[in-house]
Amino acid sequence: MQWLKDVFFCFFNVFLQIAIAVIMGLIWLKNDRFPWEKTSQEKD
Amino acid sequence: MSWTFWMNVGFFIVLAYLFYVAVVSYLRIKNTSGYYLANREAPAYLIVGSLMASTVSGGMFFGMVAYYYNLGAAVFWMNLGVAWSWIIICYFIGPKLRRFGQFTIPEYLAQRFDSPSLRVVFSIITTLWMVVLMGSVLVQGGLLFEYMYGVDYATAIVVIGVAVGLYTVFGGMFAVLKTDWISMWILLAGAFVALPYLLKTGGGWSNIVDTIYTIQPAFFTSLGGRTTFFTAASWFFIWCFGYLGHPGFLTRFYTAKNVREVIKSGIGVSLLYMPLWVLIFFISTSLRAIYPTIGDPELVWITFMFEHVPPIVVGFAMAAVLAAVLSSANTWLLTAATSVCKDIYQCAFDKNVSDKKLLTISKVAVMVLSLIAIPIGIWRPTYIMELMMIAYLIAGSSGGLVILLSMYYKNMTTQAAWAGIISGALIATVWRTLQLVGTISSAINPIIPTILVALAIIIIVSKATKPTEATLAMFNKLNDKSQDYA
Numbered sequence: 328m329q330w331l332k333d334v335f336f337c338f339f340n341v342f343l344q345i346a347i348a349v350i351m352g353l354i355w356l357k358n359d360r361f362p363w364e365k366t367s368q369e370k371d
Numbered sequence: 372m373s374w375t376f377w378m379n380v381g382f383f384i385v386l387a388y389l390f391y392v393a394v395v396s397y398l399r400i401k402n403t404s405g406y407y408l409a410n411r412e413a414p415a416y417l418i419v420g421s422l423m424a425s426t427v428s429g430g431m432f433f434g435m436v437a438y439y440y441n442l443g444a445a446v447f448w449m450n451l452g453v454a455w456s457w458i459i460i461c462y463f464i465g466p467k468l469r470r471f472g473q474f475t476i477p478e479y480l481a482q483r484f485d486s487p488s489l490r491v492v493f494s495i496i497t498t499l500w501m502v503v504l505m506g507s508v509l510v511q512g513g514l515l516f517e518y519m520y521g522v523d524y525a526t527a528i529v530v531i532g533v534a535v536g537l538y539t540v541f542g543g544m545f546a547v548l549k550t551d552w553i554s555m556w557i558l559l560a561g562a563f564v565a566l567p568y569l570l571k572t573g574g575g576w577s578n579i580v581d582t583i584y585t586i587q588p589a590f591f592t593s594l595g596g597r598t599t600f601f602t603a604a605s606w607f608f609i610w611c612f613g614y615l616g617h618p619g620f621l622t623r624f625y626t627a628k629n630v631r632e633v634i635k636s637g638i639g640v641s642l643l644y645m646p647l648w649v650l651i652f653f654i655s656t657s658l659r660a661i662y663p664t665i666g667d668p669e670l671v672w673i674t675f676m677f678e679h680v681p682p683i684v685v686g687f688a689m690a691a692v693l694a695a696v697l698s699s700a701n702t703w704l705l706t707a708a709t710s711v712c713k714d715i716y717q718c719a720f721d722k723n724v725s726d727k728k729l730l731t732i733s734k735v736a737v738m739v740l741s742l743i744a745i746p747i748g749i750w751r752p753t754y755i756m757e758l759m760m761i762a763y764l765i766a767g768s769s770g771g772l773v774i775l776l777s778m779y780y781k782n783m784t785t786q787a788a789w790a791g792i793i794s795g796a797l798i799a800t801v802w803r804t805l806q807l808v809g810t811i812s813s814a815i816n817p818i819i820p821t822i823l824v825a826l827a828i829i830i831i832v833s834k835a836t837k838p839t840e841a842t843l844a845m846f847n848k849l850n851d852k853s854q855d856y857a
Binding site: 329330333334337338340345347349351352356359360361364 | 451457584631645648
């Protein structure tokens with residue numbers, strides 16, 4: 328399984344990108360915004 | 372029945388369906404909004420399909436397979452550059468573009484920086500590199516037809532160029548979105564279908580791995596044994612910033628039903644994009660073991676298909692390649708033609724042009740641009756991936772950085788935007804041209820230095836000048852969340 332050890336860093340980056348994308352998307356969908364974005368009321 | 376007959380059966384079934392969708396789409400188009408933006412009613416799944424099918428052109432089966440074949444796992448850095456650009460595009464740029472809600476990216480930049488001439492200049496730069504990109508797509512189609520039917524390469528390029536032009540003329544954005552969604556599944560299936568045959572021919576995965584370690588021991592490592600860290604980093608930034616500056620992808624968000632659909636499309640495209648490239652990596656690795664030396668690596672996948680796979684499956688897979696070629700080409704063509712008509716013709720020559728006339732001019736522009744790309748396809752000055760990287764280098768240097776900063780740097784001024792676009796385009800183009808003619812060494816890719824210099828110029832010029840009321844108002848409009856469901 329040497330090949331899996333060799334390619335681990337690339338595959339890790341692949342999983343990391345997917346995980347970050349999915350988690351960020353779900354957070355937005357739950358609150359209709361990202362946590363750092365202001366709502367319309369907060370802006371007013 | 373002959374081998375060729377069954378191949379044609381598989382090929383034409385898929386092709387007929389794609390053209391059926393284009394004709395149905397044509398019948399739905401009533402005005403320019405329908406032609407350019409599919410009436411702004413696209414749900415997330417259509418945007419995901421379009422982003423995927425447009426990004427995964429025939430280059431996947433030719434250029435990228437050849438890159439993985441030669442350079443091993445190092446090529447993941449290109450795909451990761453695109454993957455991270457999806458996060459930035461779908462979560463940080465797309466929602467703001469949807470709130471802006473117009474037609475083109477030059478139009479956005481002109482309004483954001485209150486500078487009508489910026490629209491024309493940015494449109495010209497974009498159209499130029501997009502024609503280069505179109506040339507690379509035609510090369511893919513040309514190679515396909517040349518290999519399938521033994522026709523002369525130049526003839527094949529002309530046929531594919533005209534076919535793509537006609538296809539886009541008829542369908543517009545409805546066809547782009549609908550056929551891209553279908554194409555995405557066809558090309559995913561086309562990639563998957565080869566894998567069992569590859570594993571069988573290669574004698575199983577462990578046999579393939581043993582062969583790879585014999586011919587290229589560092590193939591699986593993150594730099595593949597043939598790439599430097601700087602080159603891998605350059606690939607990452609070329610593709611990441613290239614996509615950020617690519618109106619073909621960014622204008623997809625104008626078509627979205629609302630911002631929620633934009634965010635959903637970010638999740639969808641991220642779930643599909645990198646797994647597909649992992650699959651392509653396995654395919655390319657198997658091909659490397661099966662054909663340790665081959666004259667033209669861009670033809671390694673198609674060679675395998677014709678030698679080892681049943682004809683009807685080959686026909687289906689070739690249709691997948693053609694679907695990928697069509698779906699990329701129609702996106703580039705439609706984006707460039709929209710920009711030529713709205714940003715150059717309407718803006719500079721005829722402000723009061725009627726909707727009907729503009730629609731006609733758009734269709735003529737689509738045909739003209741596809742014809743202009745034909746000589747580049749026939750010329751085939753370099754490998755497909757090289758052509759694509761030149762286009763994305765200019766896109767990223769001239770547009771990617773400026774578009775991203777325009778949405779998050781409130782005090783970025785009109786002068787800074789001009790300076791960023793011009794300096795980025797100039798440095799990248801001149802540097803790469805001097806490398807291509809051999810005047811300077813090709814060791815250092817221009818993307819990272821260009822981005823750093825353009826960033827410094829934008830900050831310095833912004834500090835030295837003041838933003839106007841109009842530019843600040845536009846910046847605030849982009850952040851107005853009440854427009855999310857408008």
